[in-house]
Amino acid sequence: MSRDDAVVRRMSELLRSGAVMLDMACPLCSAPLFRLKSGEIVCPTHGPVKVVRDDSEAIEVRSRAILDRLEALAASRISEIAEMLSRENDEGELLEKLERWLEVLERVRRLKPAIAKEERK
Template sequence: MSGSEVSIKKMSELLKSGATMLSEACPICSTPLFKLRSGEVICPVHGKVQIVKSDEELLSITTISVLDELEKFTISTINRLRKELEMRDSDIKNEEDIKLLNTWLEVLERIRRLKILIERSRRTT
């Protein structure tokens, strides 16, 4: 099934379950948004969508989204490096490998700190 067929199937399932199609579209993929009975607004492709009321809110949400993707990439890179180190025959690991792994762990820590700071600033505004 192609991507558009999958999204059409998800949209029809949402309608069958009682969701309402909204006039607004997902800012990422332009697919129509749906309002669930619970009041939650979702995109059939991306899941939960946040409706923003200001440019500041949009910037904050966009930044969090980018950081989420960067966090996933960083974790997969750390995992890949870990697996590579495990597969090596030698018990002694190269110092450069350890530095590289440490650098990626620092990147992960910075991403998580930034997300916390952004979330705190969103709550105070």
């Protein structure tokens, strides 16, 4: 089942359960949002979402999602490279890549609290 099919199926489940489709889009994936009977607002993909008040807030939410994704990507690349280092001889190139990914990881982790702080204002 493709990702889109999964989203469509989730949307029809939401409608069947009495949720109402809203004239608002998820700030992360742009899918339509639904209001559950409980009043909670959910995205068919991301589940409960914080409804954004304006564009700058949407940008913050999106920035955080990008940083989360980059952090996960960097972590998985670093572990892949570490794995390769343990069995390959071409260390020079691998170490260079490792260093670059570590830089990405470090920068992402430095940026994340900055964004969180901005949100609290």
